[in-house]
Amino acid sequence: MASLELLLIFTLISGVIAYLVGKVHPKTGSILTIIVSGIVFASLAYFGLNEQLLTKVSYLPYISFIQTPLAIFFGVLVSFVFFMVSFFNPYFIDKYTYKAVYSLLYLLSLAGIIGIFFTDNFMTLFFFFELVVWSSLFLIPLGRDEEVSVWYFGFSVFGSFALLSAILLMQSVTGTFDITTGLQAVSGFNRLSVFILLLIAAFAKLGAFPLHYWLPKVLTDSPDPVTSIFSGGLEKLGAFIAVLGLVKLVPTGFFIDVMDMYLTHYILAILGSLTIIGGTVMAIRQDDAKKLLAYSSMSNGGYIIVALSLGSSAGISGGLYHIIAHAIASTAAFLAIGAVARQTNTTKMSELGGMLHKMPITYMVYLIAIISMAGIPPMGGFISKWLIFQGVINKGLILVAAATFFGSIGSFLYVFRPLAALFLGQELPQFKETIKEAPIVMLIPMVILSLLNIVTGVYPTNILAYINTLLVDLNIVQLDITRWTIVGTNGTLNPALIAVMFALGVFIAFIIFISLKKSRKVELMDTYTAANFIYTEELLHYSVDFYAPIERLYEPYIHFMKKFYQALANKVREVGALVKYYIFTSKPEVATFFIMLVIAILLWGDLV
Amino acid sequence: MMINILIGFGVALFGFVLQTSLGGINRKIIGRLQKRYGPKWYQEFLDIFKLLSKRAISHGWLFDFGVIMALGGIIATATFMPVTNSIVAFPNYDNFFIFVYLIAVGMLGMAMSASGSGNPYASIGVMRALTTMLAYEVPFMIVILTIIKLTGTSSITGIAEFQQLAGNNWFMIALPLGFIVSFMALMGMLGKKPFETYIAPAEIASGPMVEYGGKQLGMLFIMHEITVFIEVSLFVHLFLGGAENILIFLLKYAAVYTLVNLISNVYGRFKIDQVVKFFYKWPLLLAIVQAVIAVYLGWVI
Numbered sequence: 001m002a003s004l005e006l007l008l009i010f011t012l013i014s015g016v017i018a019y020l021v022g023k024v025h026p027k028t029g030s031i032l033t034i035i036v037s038g039i040v041f042a043s044l045a046y047f048g049l050n051e052q053l054l055t056k057v058s059y060l061p062y063i064s065f066i067q068t069p070l071a072i073f074f075g076v077l078v079s080f081v082f083f084m085v086s087f088f089n090p091y092f093i094d095k096y097t098y099k100a101v102y103s104l105l106y107l108l109s110l111a112g113i114i115g116i117f118f119t120d121n122f123m124t125l126f127f128f129f130e131l132v133v134w135s136s137l138f139l140i141p142l143g144r145d146e147e148v149s150v151w152y153f154g155f156s157v158f159g160s161f162a163l164l165s166a167i168l169l170m171q172s173v174t175g176t177f178d179i180t181t182g183l184q185a186v187s188g189f190n191r192l193s194v195f196i197l198l199l200i201a202a203f204a205k206l207g208a209f210p211l212h213y214w215l216p217k218v219l220t221d222s223p224d225p226v227t228s229i230f231s232g233g234l235e236k237l238g239a240f241i242a243v244l245g246l247v248k249l250v251p252t253g254f255f256i257d258v259m260d261m262y263l264t265h266y267i268l269a270i271l272g273s274l275t276i277i278g279g280t281v282m283a284i285r286q287d288d289a290k291k292l293l294a295y296s297s298m299s300n301g302g303y304i305i306v307a308l309s310l311g312s313s314a315g316i317s318g319g320l321y322h323i324i325a326h327a328i329a330s331t332a333a334f335l336a337i338g339a340v341a342r343q344t345n346t347t348k349m350s351e352l353g354g355m356l357h358k359m360p361i362t363y364m365v366y367l368i369a370i371i372s373m374a375g376i377p378p379m380g381g382f383i384s385k386w387l388i389f390q391g392v393i394n395k396g397l398i399l400v401a402a403a404t405f406f407g408s409i410g411s412f413l414y415v416f417r418p419l420a421a422l423f424l425g426q427e428l429p430q431f432k433e434t435i436k437e438a439p440i441v442m443l444i445p446m447v448i449l450s451l452l453n454i455v456t457g458v459y460p461t462n463i464l465a466y467i468n469t470l471l472v473d474l475n476i477v478q479l480d481i482t483r484w485t486i487v488g489t490n491g492t493l494n495p496a497l498i499a500v501m502f503a504l505g506v507f508i509a510f511i512i513f514i515s516l517k518k519s520r521k522v523e524l525m526d527t528y529t530a531a532n533f534i535y536t537e538e539l540l541h542y543s544v545d546f547y548a549p550i551e552r553l554y555e556p557y558i559h560f561m562k563k564f565y566q567a568l569a570n571k572v573r574e575v576g577a578l579v580k581y582y583i584f585t586s587k588p589e590v591a592t593f594f595i596m597l598v599i600a601i602l603l604w605g606d607l608v
Numbered sequence: 609m610m611i612n613i614l615i616g617f618g619v620a621l622f623g624f625v626l627q628t629s630l631g632g633i634n635r636k637i638i639g640r641l642q643k644r645y646g647p648k649w650y651q652e653f654l655d656i657f658k659l660l661s662k663r664a665i666s667h668g669w670l671f672d673f674g675v676i677m678a679l680g681g682i683i684a685t686a687t688f689m690p691v692t693n694s695i696v697a698f699p700n701y702d703n704f705f706i707f708v709y710l711i712a713v714g715m716l717g718m719a720m721s722a723s724g725s726g727n728p729y730a731s732i733g734v735m736r737a738l739t740t741m742l743a744y745e746v747p748f749m750i751v752i753l754t755i756i757k758l759t760g761t762s763s764i765t766g767i768a769e770f771q772q773l774a775g776n777n778w779f780m781i782a783l784p785l786g787f788i789v790s791f792m793a794l795m796g797m798l799g800k801k802p803f804e805t806y807i808a809p810a811e812i813a814s815g816p817m818v819e820y821g822g823k824q825l826g827m828l829f830i831m832h833e834i835t836v837f838i839e840v841s842l843f844v845h846l847f848l849g850g851a852e853n854i855l856i857f858l859l860k861y862a863a864v865y866t867l868v869n870l871i872s873n874v875y876g877r878f879k880i881d882q883v884v885k886f887f888y889k890w891p892l893l894l895a896i897v898q899a900v901i902a903v904y905l906g907w908v909i
Contacts, residue, residue, distance in 0.1 A: 356670060356724070367720070376712045386705055396757050398750060398899045402892075405749040406742075412712065413738045416719060420731055424670070424723040491703045491762035498710060501616065501687050506680030508617070509827065513676050516823040519666035524726035527667075528818050542728040549880045550739050 001039070002047045003054040004065045004118050008111055011040055015107030022100030029103040030089035037110055041076070041083040044114075048072035049466075055118075066120035069470040074240050075117040077324055081232035081331050082110050084445040088225040088335065091342060091442055096142040096223065108135035109234070116237060122167040122177045129237070130160060136226075136234055145221040151214040154569075158211070159204025163241070166197035183249045191252045195264060198245030206238025206301040209275040213565045215301075216282070219294030224338030227290060231297045232331035239304050239323050246308045247316060247474050259395050261311060266397075268309040273403030275302030280410035282558065285551045287544075289337045289347045289418040293330065296373060296414060299407050300326045303388060306400055310391040313477045314488055317467045318387025324463060325380035325456055329372035332449035333415075336366035339438040339446070340422065344431065349418060350544045353537070354427030354524070358435040363423045365446040370415035372453045375408055378499035380456030383486070387479075390488035413547060421543035426524055428537050458499040460486070616687025616697030623686050623837030624830060628652045630862055631833065634869045641873065656829045664822020667725045674721020675824045679831045681714030686834050689841055690765045692851045693772075704752060704762040707842055708745075714831060715741075718816060725819035733815020736806035736880050737799075743887035744796030744803070750895040751786035751793075754902045755779055755846060764842065768850020778849040782908050785898035787847055789891045794864075796887070797839045800872035805880045840865050 001007045014036040022029025047053045049072065055065040089106065093099050108131060115128030133156045140149040171177055174185040186194050200211070207215030215235075219227050246265070254263040261269075279299025286292040300322070307319030339362050340355055341347045356363045372379035375386075385408060392401045437443075456463065461483055468478045480487035485494045525540065534540055545551070583594045632649040639646020666672055688706050690696035719737070722730035756762045759770040771778050780787045796803040806815050820828060844850065844860045851857035878886065901907050 354726075357668070371713070371716065374712070374716075376709050376716065377706070382709055385709075386703075389705060393753050393756050393762075396753075396903045398753065398896060398903065401753050402746055402750055402896070406746050409742050409745045412716075413742055416716070416734070416738060419720065420723040420734065424720065424726075425731065426726045488762075490756055490760055491705075491766075492700050493703060493706075494698075494701050497698060497701060498684070498706060501613070501684040502681060502710070502713065504613065504617075505682070505684030505687070506676060508683055509676045509679035512679070512827060513672065513823065516660055516826075517663045519664045519672070519822065519824070522665045522667060524667055526665075527725065527727040528729070528813060529727075530729075530813065540726060540728055542731040546731075546735055547739065549736075550742070550884055553881055553884060 001043045002052055003056065004067075004114065005054075005057045005060055005063070007040060007043055008114050009059065011036060011107055011111040011114065015104045015111065018103035018107060019100045022103045026093045026099035026103075027090050029100055030086075030093045033089050033103050033106050034083075034086040036107055037079065037083040037086045040110060040114070041079040044072070044079050045076045048076055053118075063115070063119065063124050064121055065118045067118070069466070069473045070240075070243065071117040073320065073466065073470055074236060074323075075114060077327055078113050078117070078233040078236055079110065081327055082106075082113070082229065084331060084449060085225045085228045085232070085335065087441055087445040088228070088338060091439065092223055092225055092338075098142065102139065102142060105135040105139050106229075109139070109229070113233070113237075117240065120179055122170070122179055122182065125179070126160075126164055126167055129163065132234065132237065133160060136230070139226045139229075140218055140222040143222040143224075143226065145217075148214070148217040148221045152218045155204050155211055155214040159201040162197045162200035162204070166194045166201065169197065170194050179244065180248065183244065186249070188252075191249065192264070195245055195249055195252065198241060198249070199268065202238045202242035202245060203271070203305075204238070205241060206235055206304070207298050208238070208301050208305055209271060209278050209298075210561065212275065212278065212298050213561060215298050216291055216294040219297065220288055220291040224290075224334070224341055227294075228331045228334040228338065231293070231334055232327040235297060235301060236323055236327060238301070239308075239319075242305060242308055243320075243474075246311070247476070251311070259397060261309075261395060265309040265311060269306050269397060269400045272302045272305030272309060273400045275299065275305065276403050276407035278302075278561075280407045280414065281554055283414040284410065284417075284547050285555075285558075286414075287348055287350055289349055289352075289422055290334070290341075292349075292414055292417060293333055293337065296411065297326075297330055299411070300330070300373070302407065303385075303404065306404060307384075307388045307391060310388075310395060311476075312391050312394060312489075313471060313479050314387050314394065315391030316474070316476055317464065317471060317479045318384050318391055320467050320470065321380075321387060321456075321460070321463065322384035325372060325384045325453075328449055328452050328456065329369045329379070329381055332365055332369035332446060332453065333373065335442075335446050335449070336362050336369065337418065337422075339442055342442075343435050343438065349421040349546075352422045352428070352431075353425045353541045353543060354423075354431065355435070356423045357427050358431065359423075359437050361443055362438055362446065365450050366419065366423065368450040368453050370419060372457065374411045374415050378457045378495065378502055379453050380460070382457055383460045383493070383495060386493055387486070387488065390490060394489045413550075417546050421541075421546060425543060426537040426541040428541065458496055460495060612697050613687070615695070617683070619689055619691055619695070619697055620683045620686035620834060622691065623689070623841070624833050626858070626861070627833040627837040627840075627865075628656070630865055631836075633862075634866060637866060638869060638873055641870070652829075652833075656826050659821075659826030659829065660823050662822040662826075664820075664824055666824070667819065670724040671721050671819075672824070674717045674719075674724060675820075675827050677717030678714045678721065679717075679827045681710065681717055682831045682834045682838070685710040685714065686838055689838055690768070690845065690850075691841070692854055692857055693765055693769060695854070696765055699765070700763060702764045704756065704764060704767075704842075707764075707838060708749075711835065711838060714835070718828065718831070721824075722816035722819070727819045729812045729814075729818045730816050732812050733806050733808075733818070736808075736812075736815065739880055740796055740799075740803055740806055740883055743884045744793040744891075747789050747887055747891040747895040748793035748797075750892075750899050751783070751790050752846070754783060754786055754899045757903050758908060764845045765850065768845045771849035772852065778847060780847045780849075783847075783898055783902060785894045786902075789895045789898070790843065790847060791868075792887070792891050794839065794843050795868055795872060796883070798836055798868060800868055802872075802875040802878045803883055804872075804877050805883055808877060836865075840868075 112132035283295035372381035636646035
């Protein structure tokens with residue numbers, strides 16, 4: 001379908017159909033989500049990348065579309081994540097209380113995504129933004145804990161209000177809701193206010209410090225496919241808003257000469273750095289694999305903010321590339337953990353071990369995903385981190401650089417943790433008999449994502465070329481790329497060469513290995529134990545408090561944000577109790593009186 | 609292209625031979641220091657070839673696959689390393705970040721294989737190695753940021769030539785604080801005392817290496833020698849002005865490696881949390897001070 005409007009209507013109607021079908025037979029309803037999201041992705045990718053999407057609107061009121069490279073970039077990426085994750089839906093649908101609603105909400109979120117990215121009007125954007133917030137809000141409590149959706153709702157409302165204020169402020173100054181012209185026309189102090197408000201919305205959606213509190217909770221406790229959607233897709237809405245605020249809005253304020261950037265952007269880079277550090281140190285100490293990856297998502301959101309705030313071509317293209325690389329890698333990692341969770345019903349690393357022997361393909365998927373997440377070649381994460389480092393070093397931002405390096409090395413620590421504790425180590429007896437490899441339909445998206453991880457790391461030229469056309473649209477100098485190389489400000493990178501050398505190196509090592517004497521296979525329990533006799537697998541499996549020595553160093557200092565938000569929540573609860581006590585008493589006439597009073601105050605200027 | 613790849617593998621082989629011989633010589637030096645004779649200088653070659661010829665045990669396919677990935681990753685990293693200004697396999701592509709990140713593939717392979725053996729000592733060793741890495745890498749990278757910002761290039765030969773053009777004004781002298789920090793980081797990288805925590809033979813039975821024997825251990829020894837070659841020559845190129853010809857390279861390389869060994873042999877071993885505390889106190893502060901002085905104020909000797 002080349003028409004965006006038809007695509008939107010199609011998604012909405014199939015959501016309703018999936019609901020009705022799901023009422024009768026839940027599994028068929030969830031299979032519909034695969035088909036619909038596949039069609040949406042295929043249409044967006046095929047017509048979008050050829051710039052043949054039709055933006056004409058003939059049925060829907062007040063809605064208008066525009067086809068920009070930025071919209072296509074985000075639209076294709078997020079719909080791809082939705083498509084990949086939807087393969088998991090049929091296998092998880094039995095675990096939910098409301099099976100039919102799940103498929104409906106899944107497709108409603110997808111429809112909202114199309115609306116957000118492709119609209120040219122800020123009010124429409126806000127409408128679809130809310131559609132996504134509300135539909136995802138009800139996806140979360142289908143998982144383990146219902147209270148987390150309250151946290152999600154709180155932060156989302158805060159972000160939404162900030163976005164709405166930014167939109168109304170911009171409209172009152174410039175008289176237009178149009179995104180591009182509006183953001184360019186707003187000036188002076190108002191521009192700074194719009195900037196701050198937009199960035200609050202972006203931070204709330206991306207889960208960046210100090211508005212990060214909901215992210216790990218939601219990503220841990222929502223159902224496994226929804227977690228992947230959040231990490232790979234919905235979080236990227238925040239990145240989209242951040243691009244609008246940081247790149248499309250003309251910067252303002254004090255200019256720091258020695259760093260060659262605006263003070264506002266520098267402060268954002270510092271906040272991004274704090275997000276990186278916070279996400280990293282918290283990820284290191286988690287026991288739940290999903291929570292660990294959730295904090296890693298937060299840390300990667302920090303990278304995106306740092307990169308976009310740099311404003312240089314290396315920085316912004318690095319940030320955009322990181323959005324792709326992280327979406328692919330983290331979706332793959334979450335899906336791999338989800339596959340394990342489906343087979344074992346737990347994601348706690350202290351309860352798992354030796355899954356490698358029964359789920360080798362899932363293991364390889366996770367391995368490739370973490371190599372990309374840690375920014376190691378030859379995977380996609382390396383390209384984006386390299387570009388971000390180019391940008392940071394070129395500006396000479398010492399503290400930000402320290403944080404990005406810390407996050408990059410710290411990611412080795414935390415991504416290795418599930419690998420060692422969950423997949424490797426002793427094979428625990430309770431999993432020896434019962435566990436099987438994930439079903440083949442679940443392996444399809446995981447393998448596709450793994451291949452993409454490798455492709456984005458070996459041959460990034462096509463994506464970078466597309467990012468270059470996007471940079472033209474955003475009025476930024478293009479990145480210098482040739483067919484095989486990327487030319488940064490202080491060096492040239494040839495990803496394919498690195499991959500070829502790595503392959504040759506492994507080949508040589510393999511030749512050495514097989515030309516020597518064959519090894520004798522022994523059991524895992526047959527190991528060196530310093531003359532102790534140990535016969536149980538649990539005692540030989542090191543997975544609890546893996547990084548205890550380093551955790552002890554920062555353990556006392558990490559709870560300040562948690563305390564702050566819980567104190568805030570208590571205060572809100574108290575105010576609520578007060579209002580309830582005085583206004584919503586047992587006498588309905590009192591409540592009615594106050595409601596009338598509020599309405600009268602709100603309408604004061606118009607009535608009198 | 610073919611010839612470049614061959615030069616690259618030549619460099620890897622050269623690094624292995626150089627470091628293994630120098631390691632043997634250093635064992636002799638340390639022996640003399642402790643009033644022993646010490647082994648023959650080619651003892652390390654004998655050890656490695658003996659191990660390669662023995663029949664070993666294996667804990668499953670990942671155990672072997674990790675070893676292959678480790679050696680392959682390190683060989684691939686070494687191919688990018690310049691030896692002198694002219695002996696470099698891929699001119700312009702000897703980017704600093706390749707060495708930091710491609711070396712990590714090898715490390716990951718080894719860590720994976722060690723954890724795959726199912727021995728808790730190996731997991732503890734890997735945990736300590738990663739923690740040590742988190743400690744030394746951040747101060748080191750800040751110094752590197754200063755160097756890249758000053759020279760405007762992240763190519764290793766580019767940085768070396770920059771120092772040679774400036775009249776042998778090596779970064780060792782131009783950035784004294786940075787040099788001290790990096791030297792400590794180098795000791796951490798090489799796993800020398802007092803940062804030997806992740807090997808700690810008497811405490812956790814050589815950590816990651818505990819389950820290996822035979823050809824797997826031999827391959828990991830080869831990997832270790834090439835890793836040391838990469839790290840020390842990186843240091844030579846970044847701080848000691850690189851090398852115009854192979855003789856100067858050998859001289860500088862031997863000097864740095866021997867100095868590290870001499871210093872390490874008068875120290876005991878830190879606990880792992882002491883390593884982290886150590887690096888995040890003075891070295892980090894010195895690195896930031898150096899970066900501020902050099903980048904923002906422009907005071908470079």
